[in-house]
Amino acid sequence: MKTVYETMYILRPDLGEEQVEQAINKYQNLLREQGADNIEIQNRGKRRLAYEINRNRDGIYIQMNYTGPGAAIAPMERAMRLSEEVIRYLTIKQNIPQEKPEAEPVAS
Numbered sequence: 001m002k003t004v005y006e007t008m009y010i011l012r013p014d015l016g017e018e019q020v021e022q023a024i025n026k027y028q029n030l031l032r033e034q035g036a037d038n039i040e041i042q043n044r045g046k047r048r049l050a051y052e053i054n055r056n057r058d059g060i061y062i063q064m065n066y067t068g069p070g071a072a073i074a075p076m077e078r079a080m081r082l083s084e085e086v087i088r089y090l091t092i093k094q095n096i097p098q099e100k101p102e103a104e105p106v107a108s
Helices: 017-033 070-082
Strands: 003-011 037-053 056-068 086-093
Touching: 003 017, 003 070, 017 037, 017 056, 017 070, 056 070, 056 086, 070 086
Parallel strands: none
Antiparallel strands: 003 056, 003 086, 037 056
């Protein structure tokens, strides 16, 4: 069963534009290999963090929205956890309301 997910991750602020693109492609390809599709990526740019993380005051925010099986998340998050370039990540499951068919009026 495919579910809609949103993953937000923060990259180190000292990465160059090419390194940011490589990181985005790396996680996008990892998701595709695990069976995810409809991947939408938004680079939110460099922003100030609410608090310092690993001596970083800024971070490059990347948002990914995608559909896929739940098993696709663990390998991607493991790769993010082991990566030196990702300082934080969060994946949430989106609740997309299903459209209910309207009941037909009953004829008397």
